[in-house]
Amino acid sequence: MAEKSKSLLLPVMAAAVFAGLGRMVLQKVKADRLSRDSRLAGPVDEKTRQWISDVVRTPR
Known part of the structure; x- marks a missing residue:
């Protein structure tokens, strides 16, 4: 029987x-x-940025 040739497609795709x-x-x-x-x-x-600054500085 002839030897099966191994395909390199699957290992290359996995890599x-x-x-x-x-x-x-x-x-x-x-x-x-x-x-x-x-x-x-x-x-x-x-x-x-200005809105965030105003919210942070405004006392509650």
């Missing part, structure tokens, strides 16, 4: 999937670190 998942995890970790360091949810415009 690509794991590499993509690893890259996504690293991006998420970096984004979490940056958001934790800046303590901001996103970019804040001047009007929003």
Whole structure:
């Protein structure tokens, strides 16, 4: 009987999937670190910044 040739497609696809998942995890970790360091949810415009400042300074 002839030997079966082994396809490289499945191992290559598995490596690509794991590499993509690893890259996504690293991006998420970096984004979490940056958001934790800046303590901001996103970019804040001047009007929003002023509103936050007024709310924080107003005595209740």
